[in-house]
Amino acid sequence: MKWMQFLTPAKSIDFNETESYISQHPGEEITILDVRQPSEYQESHIPGATLIPLPQLSDRLEELDPEKPTLVY
Template structure:
């Protein structure tokens, strides 16, 4: 497990920056990661988002493509 990756500072994006990033990339060029609970995801989520609840992220990190930019919410 590459646990140090979770301690690496990342830049936060506001709504407009996020919206622009999503519109600037094809869906297969970016990962939109939803780390909320399944019920929250079911109620509403960004189209194309992948659900991996935060509590499961360390066990399921291999499901993410490390070569793609990832937006996490």
């Protein structure tokens, strides 16, 4: 079992840090990942966000680039 996946904490960043991070990086160099349900995404999402609902995430990881910084909400 890969315990690391349970133990590695992701750093939390607030709104100001997120907005600044997104504005300082070209869109193609980062991933903004929306893990909510499609109806929530449809109502409102951060521009450029990729939708992969949390229940599907483990099966769809190959759609994402692990080398890119990934901002998750």
